[in-house]
Amino acid sequence: MLKHNSYFDGSVQSLGFERNGLRATVGVIAPGEYRFDTAAAERMTITSGTVQARLAGGDWLNFPTGTAFEIAANSAFDIRPVGGCAAYLCEFLG
Amino acid sequence: MLKHNSYFDGSVQSLGFERNGLRATVGVIAPGEYRFDTAAAERMTITSGTVQARLAGGDWLNFPTGTAFEIAANSAFDIRPVGGCAAYLCEFLG
Numbered sequence: 234m235l236k237h238n239s240y241f242d243g244s245v246q247s248l249g250f251e252r253n254g255l256r257a258t259v260g261v262i263a264p265g266e267y268r269f270d271t272a273a274a275e276r277m278t279i280t281s282g283t284v285q286a287r288l289a290g291g292d293w294l295n296f297p298t299g300t301a302f303e304i305a306a307n308s309a310f311d312i313r314p315v316g317g318c319a320a321y322l323c324e325f326l327g
Numbered sequence: 328m329l330k331h332n333s334y335f336d337g338s339v340q341s342l343g344f345e346r347n348g349l350r351a352t353v354g355v356i357a358p359g360e361y362r363f364d365t366a367a368a369e370r371m372t373i374t375s376g377t378v379q380a381r382l383a384g385g386d387w388l389n390f391p392t393g394t395a396f397e398i399a400a401n402s403a404f405d406i407r408p409v410g411g412c413a414a415y416l417c418e419f420l421g
Contacts, residue, residue: 234337234338234357234412235337235338235340235355235357235412237331237333237340239331243328243329244328244329246329246331246342247342248340248341248342248353248354248355248414250355250357250412250414251411251412252375252376252410252411252412252413253410253411257375257414259342259353259354259355259374259375259414260342260353261329261342261344261353263328263329263344278374280353280372280374280416281346281351281353281416281418282346316346316347317345317346317347318328318329318344318345318346319346320342320344320351320353320416322374322375322414324375
């Protein structure tokens with residue numbers, strides 16, 4: 234029922250689950266810079282640490298614990314943690 | 328650097344990380360009831376869904392998303408999600 238995912242040689246890992254028919258993951262991002270493609274639209278909520286993200290080719294923006302951003306479907310974003318590992322909740326919106 | 332842990336035949340899974348020398352995990356709890364023993368004291372923050380927890384042999388208490396509870400070192404607690412899977416951040420305090 235829970236699904237373990239590993240990306241970038243284990244530097245980003247997540248655990249997938251469902252509730253009320255909606256898919257989500259929790260994950261951890263080790264130091265580094267990563268690009269992810271989206272299929273469904275996603276909401277990323279930072280649950281520990283701080284990340285910077287670059288959405289739609291814009292500037293790097295700062296997202297500390299407790300903040301969130303959304304990424305459009307069939308898009309991509311870059312993400313990098315600041316000051317060590319960061320953790321997130323990713324909710325699929327579609 | 329990130330460590331994947333699986334408990335209760337995969338019904339509870341977590342990803343361990345460190346930041347600033349402090350250990351933490353993010354995890355997901357599938358429906359069911361589970362008992363965990365602690366070594367270090369822990370703070371559990373619910374990041375998605377709702378859990379009920381029984382601390383120190385007391386009553387089952389409700390912890391929705393955004394709430395937290397702490398468990399003493401060398402102790403144990405029971406936990407069960409309500410209404411489907413729940414996700415948490417566990418910070419080790421010692």
